Amino acid sequence: MSLHNRFALIDSTLREGEQFATAHFSSAQRIAIAEALDAFGIEYLELTSPAASPQSARDLETIARRGLRARVLTHTRCHLDDARLAVEHGAQGVNLLFATSDQLRHASHGLDLDTILERAEIVIAYLRRHGVAVRFSCEDTFRTDPSQMLRIYRAVEGMGVQRVGLADTVGIASPREVQARVALVRAALHCEIEFHGHNDTGCAVANAFCAWEAGATHIDVTVLGIGERNGISSLGGMIARLSAVDPALTAHYDLAALPAIDHMVAAMVDIAIPFDAPISSPFAFHHKAGMHTKAVLADPRSYEVLDPARFGRMRSVAVAHRLVGWHALAERARELGIVLSEPAARNAAAQIKALADHHDLNSTAVDEILYTYAE
Ligand code: HCA
Ligand code: CU
Numbered sequence: 001m002s003l004h005n006r007f008a009l010i011d012s013t014l015r016e017g018e019q020f021a022t023a024h025f026s027s028a029q030r031i032a033i034a035e036a037l038d039a040f041g042i043e044y045l046e047l048t049s050p051a052a053s054p055q056s057a058r059d060l061e062t063i064a065r066r067g068l069r070a071r072v073l074t075h076t077r078c079h080l081d082d083a084r085l086a087v088e089h090g091a092q093g094v095n096l097l098f099a100t101s102d103q104l105r106h107a108s109h110g111l112d113l114d115t116i117l118e119r120a121e122i123v124i125a126y127l128r129r130h131g132v133a134v135r136f137s138c139e140d141t142f143r144t145d146p147s148q149m150l151r152i153y154r155a156v157e158g159m160g161v162q163r164v165g166l167a168d169t170v171g172i173a174s175p176r177e178v179q180a181r182v183a184l185v186r187a188a189l190h191c192e193i194e195f196h197g198h199n200d201t202g203c204a205v206a207n208a209f210c211a212w213e214a215g216a217t218h219i220d221v222t223v224l225g226i227g228e229r230n231g232i233s234s235l236g237g238m239i240a241r242l243s244a245v246d247p248a249l250t251a252h253y254d255l256a257a258l259p260a261i262d263h264m265v266a267a268m269v270d271i272a273i274p275f276d277a278p279i280s281s282p283f284a285f286h287h288k289a290g291m292h293t294k295a296v297l298a299d300p301r302s303y304e305v306l307d308p309a310r311f312g313r314m315r316s317v318a319v320a321h322r323l324v325g326w327h328a329l330a331e332r333a334r335e336l337g338i339v340l341s342e343p344a345a346r347n348a349a350a351q352i353k354a355l356a357d358h359h360d361l362n363s364t365a366v367d368e369i370l371y372t373y374a375e
Contacts, residue, residue: 005249006217007212007216007217007218007219007249008043008044008217008218008219009042009043009044009218009219009220009221009235009238010043010044010045010046010073010095010194010218010219010220010221011037011042011044011045011046011070011220011221011222011223011235012046012075012196012220012221012222012227012232013033013037013222013223013226013235013265014030014033014034014045014046014047014048014063015046015047015048015049015074015075016046016196016220016222016226016227016228016231016232017222017223017226017227017265017269018048019227019228020222020226020227020228020231020269022269022270022271023226023268023269025268027055027058027059027062029268030047030059030063031059031062031063031066032264033223033264033265033268034063034066034068034070034072035066035068036257036260036261036264037070037223037261038068038069038070039254039257040253040254040257040258040261041069041252041253041254042070042235042253043070043071044070044071044072044073044093044218045063045068045070045071045072045073046073046074046075046095046220047059047060047063047064047072047073047074047075047091048060048074048075049074049075049076049077049082049085049086050074050076050082050085050086050088050089050091051076051077051079051081051082051085057085057089058089060072060074060086060089060090060091061089061090064089064090064091064092065090071092071093071133072090072091072092072093073091073092073093073094073095073133073135074086074089074091074093074094074095075094075095075097076094076095076096077096077097077098078096078097078098078116078119078120078123078136079119079123080122080123080126083096083123083126083127084126086127086132087126087127087130087132091132092132092133093132093133093134093135093162094127094132094133094134094135095135095137095165095194096120096123096124096134096135096136096137097136097137097138097139097165097167098116098119098120098136098137098138098139099138099139099140100113100116100138100139100140100141100144100148100149100152101138101139101140101141101142101143101144102143102144102145103140103143104139104140104143104169113148113151113152116152117152117155117156120136120152120155120156120159121159124136124156124159124160124161125159125160128160133162133163134160134161134162134163135161135162135163135164135165135192135194136152136153136156136161136163136164136165137164137165137166137167137194137196138152138153138164138165138166138167139167139169140167140169140170141165141166141167141168141169141181142166142168142169142170142172142173142177142178142181143170143172146181146184149181149185150184150185150188153185153188153189154188154189157189157190157191161191162191162192163191163192163193163194163217163218164185164189164191164192164193164194165193165194165195165196166178166181166182166185166193166194166195166196166211166216167195167196167197168195168196168197168198168204168207169196169198170198170200171197171198171199171200171201171203171204171229172200172201173197173203173207174203174207175203175206175207175209175210176210178195178197178207178210178211178214179210179211179213179214180214182195182210182211182214182215182216183214183215185215186214186215186216192217192218193211193215193216193217193218194216194217194218194219194220195207195208195211195212195216195218195219195220196220196232197211197220197232197233198227198228198229198230198231198232199225199229199230199231199232199233200229200230204225204231204232204233204234204237205233205234205237205238205240205241205278206241207233208220208221208233208238208241209238209241209242212242219233219238220232220233221233221234221235221237221238222234222235223235223236223261223262223265224236224262224265224266224271224273224274224277224280225237226265226269234277234278235258235261235262236258236262236277236278236279236280237277237278239253239255239258239278239279240278240279240306241278243255243306243310244305244306247307247310255310255311255312256310256311256312257312258279258280258311258312259279259280259311259312259313260312262277262279262280263280278306279306279311279313280311280313284308284313285304285306285308285313285314285315285316286315286316286317286318287303287315287316287317287318287328288317288318288321288323289323289325290323290324290325290326290327290328290349291325293317293318293324293325293327293328293331294325294327294328296315296317297317297327297328297331298327300315317331317332319332319352319363319366320352320356320361320362320363320365320366321356321361322352322353322356322357324349324352324353324356324366325349326342326345326346326348326349327345329345329348329349329352329366329370330342330345332366332367332370333345333370333373333374336367336370336371338370338371338373338374339374339375340370340373340374340375341375344373344375345373347373348369348370348373351369352366352369
């Protein structure tokens, strides 16, 4: 595994995230999201194009001029009108995209590669004259012919972009394909490389991670992964993945703030935190079966690759069910200030298992049983 520490996260909750079915952020909400992510330590914020609506333009300006540590980017079509608006409203960088796959070119603009490059040159030159950082992305990169893709990226690098973007727009790429494409681009170019991956087949975080391993310097995420359809790589997922490789990779972020950010955005878009969300799921650090609880109580690393305390979370151990083990009950008893001998804990476990076969048990009922075994 080739590890490089140089990476930055681009949070696109205020662009890709706004494309999520139930997202309609008010200005105040946009500012709250930007500030929370900035305080978390996110390196970049990507905002909806100022060409999208008058309020989007005003909010871009408000957020770009707020003096955040995070660099404020906007995401626009490769049009001079959009680029002018981005400059006027204070964007520090512009993420440009152009559809380059056969599928999208035909369904969208119908232009050939030479025309795409002529247009890109005009917009990139304009943005550079105004001192704005530029990224150029081939929309639907993974269905774009690799040699055409390289031709475009080489050309835009020559035009002076800071960064090229690989976008798995339809979530079709596998981790190996991402690894191979990014490696191809890494070998051909010197500039920064961004990866943006959709989650249609559940590979978004894995793909983003492979992109990073292969040399991508910038990874797109959104809070909880919200975006078009079922979204893109989640901030929490990416943080979890990187933390599992080496906690030092994420030590510069305010990790304990992450669950609150997830909860805030979930409430704004009116969804629950997904049960499988890394870090923030109510169950992310919950242990149930007897074998698991015994080991995790003896050594948390047995069943936890992430330390919940780093993220302001606590481990929980379930006891009100028929898979319970006596170690978990002895631990629960200790929390209640009750001393249970091993035989007593084993008897309590047998009683609880028998009861739980027939009804739903709650933890109060379990605690009451434990008290009856107190010495
Ligand atoms: C879209 C565009 C995009 C752009 C990604 C990028 C995608 O909404 O379809 O600019 O890198 O997924 O291709 O989000
Ligand atoms: Cu996207």
